[in-house]
Amino acid sequence: MAVFLPSPLEILERKEMPTTISDVPTPSFLVDYDKVKKNAQKMIDTCERLGVQLRPHMKTHKTVELGTLMTNGTNRTIEVSTLEEAEFYAKNGFDDILYAHPLIAARIERCKKLAYRLKAFHVMIENFHGLIALLSSPLENRKKWSVYLEIDDGCGRSGVPWDSGDVIKLAKEASESPYIDLQGLYLYNGKTYEATDSKGIENTNKEGTDLLQTLHKRFTDNNMECRTLAIGNTPSCSRPHEGMNVLTEFHPGNYIFYDMQQVTIGSCDIDDIACRLTTRVIGHKPSHNIFLIDCGFLALSYDGMNEYPNQFSTFVDNPDLKVIGFSQEIGKVTTKSGDKLNYDKYPIGSQLFIIPWHSCATACQHTVFYVHSGNKITDMWKPAKGW
Structure with missing residues (x-):
């Protein structure tokens, strides 16, 4: 008789929690709750220590449980990337959501x-389209739009270029409007992802901090207040x-899980990775020196696969393994060294563990997170989905 295992969502709805890691569906x-904590x-x-406000991303x-943990139980002063998350x-x-x-x-x-719903809700603009949208839709009941101006440090991400005249033009028009409360400046500081060690990150941080202070002086010179850096x-x-103690807010997000990308650039150690x-x-293919796993691109994502083929799929306790290809629900695994696979070591049905290259991209593929302490499953969390 065939045995049908319930899906993760069915397990969550029934409140039927697996006992150990080996019991979870794959x-x-x-x-790892101990590590995220x-x-x-x-x-x-x-x-x-630095005297800055933490506004975790x-x-x-996208879970309530980690939101509470990251805000030290206050459930205030957070950042989101979608309106679905904000809602x-x-x-x-x-409350206090950016x-x-x-x-x-x-x-x-x-x-x-x-x-209207929250005591504090903030939006971010980087161009005149966003500013005009706010000016065209003023809030009522004496409320003002609370606005951050995003700055691009030259890495080409979103934000108004830091050396553009539009920085002051946007800020002046926003600060002079009776409908807007301009908080200040936000810098993603994307050049840190070009670093190869912690010292490189620190040097880039100094550059980013200096840039924000330069812009702060430009605000002051133009008789504008800039409360937030x-x-x-x-x-x-x-x-x-x-x-960086001259800044007012930190906006990190990935740190709650970390991943192999963060290890590679020097943000953390591999033991800090919490997911x-x-x-x-699910299958052996000796003719191609591969075996198949029930993890396709919808479970792990492609992010980092082409740029970092060996670090992209780090198998726990199996450092010579790597994923070399995907279909939607199936992955192909071989050796990094080119050695022949020992199929006796990886029998069909055996369980493996992969540390993701980019935990944000991997986590967003899943509807349920299985939380564990040691080998024991202690909880199941359901993240927000959509935009």
């Missing part, structure tokens, strides 16, 4: 509902330069 996303506390301590995990966290009692995504007019009405991303906030993907061997 592929599944595993979260440690990562969260370390970032809280870092921000307290929720985009990596999800507002519904679950969170929608950290270039604002467009098509999203104004949803933003308005959040602005914020820097984002996990490398910046994990390996801060001591001079894994579990998968099972």
Whole structure:
């Protein structure tokens, strides 16, 4: 008689929790509770030491449970990348939410509902389209749009180029409007991802901090207030330069899980990584020196596969294995060294664990996170989905 295992969502709805890691359906996303707790506390301590406000980004995990952990139980002062996330966290009692995504007019009405619902809701602009959208849709009841101006340091991400005259033009028009409360500046500091060690990250942090201070002086010279100087991303906030105590906010997100990308650039050690993907061997192909796993690109994602083929799929306790190809639900695994696979070591049905290259991209593929302490499953978390 065939045995049919329930899906992760069915398990969650029935509140039937697997007992151990070996009991979870595969592929599944595993979260080490002891490590996320440690990562969260370390970032809280870092921000307290530097005297900056921690505004953790929720985009990596999108769960209530980790939102509470990252905010030290306050459920306040967070950042999101989608309006779905903002609405999800507002519904679950969170406040002081920054929608950290270039604002467009098509999203104004949803933003308005959040602005009225929350004590503090902030939006981010990088161009005149976003500013005009706000000026064309003023809030009522004496409320003002709370706005961050995003700066591009030259890495080509979103944000107004830091050396453009539009920085002051946008800021002046926003600060002079009776409908807008301009908080200040946000810099992603994306050049940290070009680093190869912690010292490189610290040097880039100094450059980013100096850039924000330069812009702050330009604000002052133009008789404008700039209350907020914020820097984002996990490398910046994990390996801060001591001079960053002149800033007011840190906006990291990935640090709650970390991943192999963060290890490679020097943000953390491999033991800090708090997530894994579990998968099972489903077939042997000796003619091609590969075996198949039940983890396709919908479980792990392609992110980093072409650029970092050997680090992309780090198999726990099996360092010579790597994923070399995907279909939607199946992965192909061979050796990094080119040696012949020992199929006796990887029998069909055996369980393997992969440390993701980019935990944000992997986590977003999953509807349920299996939380564990040691080998024991202790909880199941359901992340927000959609945009």
